[in-house]
Amino acid sequence: MGGRGFNNYVTLSGRNSSADYSKRQRGSNKQLLGNMPDEMSRPLVPGWSESGGSRQLEASLSDPNTPTVGILGTGDFSRSLARRLVASGYQVVVGSRSPARSVALFPEDVEVTSQMEAATQADVVFVAVFPEHHSTLVTLKSALVGKTLVDVSNSLGINRDGPSNAEQLSDLFPDSFVVKGFNTLSAWTLQNGPRDGIRQVLLCGNSSKAKDLVKHICHRMGFIPVDMGFLSSSLEIENLPHHLFPSWRLPVLCMLCLFVFFYLYSFIQEVIHPLVEKGKGAFYKMPIEVVNAALPSVALVMLALVYLPGLFAAFFQLRWGTKYKRFPDWLDRWLTARKQFGLCSFFCAVLHAVYSLSLPLRKSARYKLSNMAYQQVKAGVEDSWNDEEVWRMELYLSAGIMALGLLSLLAVTSLPSVANTLNWREFTFIQSSLGYCALTAATTHTLIFGWNRAFTAARYPFYLPPSFVLVLILPCVVLCGRLALFLPCVAGRLWKIRRGWERSRQIRFALPGEDCRNGGGEDVSNV
């Protein structure tokens, strides 16, 4: 790459015949393309002028360190990549099986030529051809010896067993250096550039020199290369675009199951019970009231499920007397999904808040209110103010708002861009300490809702306890478990274990009290 220098310029001058052909052909091809659909010749992003990159290109021609970039294939990906490369100041040469047909699809600064010509001229070659057709490129083998090949291909689905497309390409071209990358970017993103926020490009390859070259191109195009190691990582990179929220499966499944359970539970109590008892069903409650009874239950249980695995982890560590034993798989999976559990809880809590605000807007609520007022007037009640009810509602709402506020804070700080601005202590303070505060506020909100209702027989239709009683079990267990971990004998032992002490090895260990500067033995483990 670095050695091309002046020679590069000479070579480019020597290319004129082919470039002239490209430009000559462009005019006639545009006429030919008149029969093709308009969108074929239109850039993917409006506002791209075909000659948009000419100024940068001039700059690149005078820069001896700028490699000539080749692209094999003239499809969507190739067109977007060529435009971005030209805009970044690269000399681009595209190789096509039929250059005459494809030349009008590229900006003027891009040279469209035969595959062999492109492979010969370029220092680094992007293979923008579907992997099924990689084998048709073997005729270019001799022209690609010692050059960097960038495999941008994606497979049709998740490939668990390998080999990856990049590894197969490397087998086809053993004398070239294959780098896997760019497959996680769409043609649209490439053409738009990194301003849309998708900035990372995952790369891997066996040659560090080839990877450095591709990393440099990445940087110059405004993307951030992420080195994923050797070419053996290419399978993982190729599978990435096919994953469908893998870390969300367990939390979302859990949330849906809980929702169905609490919805049916409330449906039986709120709709079926009056139908059986009084012969009058309240089916109108199904879209809002029953949903709004299920949502806070799901939110609270999901929030408790965020903190329960941490307690299990502490329990295992205390029992084993070491932190160096692996947790069971189910606990590992649960621990890594806590963020998603928390976000699901936040989602349900927000919906609950919106549903609750909409309650007085319903016709049914207005009818009930006016009927109640009429009954009171009829009964001669002048002032229906009830201090206990008033206080209960004030406290209930306040605790709920506080819980939602804290949950919002947890949700915001779980965003990678925000989390990156926090140090470990700040992050654990918010996620652990404030998280427990949120759980306490949400539990208080539910307890106040229960108030004396939990002790009224009418609240137990079909001998079923009200849903708020069921819902409170798990958060209360979690909060009590957390309090138990604060007991000095338990906290001290756990602290030692998390600092590397092992019961079986009996390593002498200084207690936190012996070094008070530590701040009281703060828990810096991730559980």
Ligand code: NAP
């Ligand atoms: P495409 O529009 O179908 O273009 C593929 C190009 O391959 C054709 O235009 C063709 O150009 C060339 N080609 C060379 N030999 C071929 C052969 N034997 N049979 C058929 N075509 C042949 O595909 P694409 O969307 O640009 O995708 C190209 C590669 O990029 C794929 O591996 C894909 O997985 C990867 N990719 C695409 C995107 C995207 O958003 N489109 C995103 C990430 C990765 P000539 O006829 O001019 O030779």
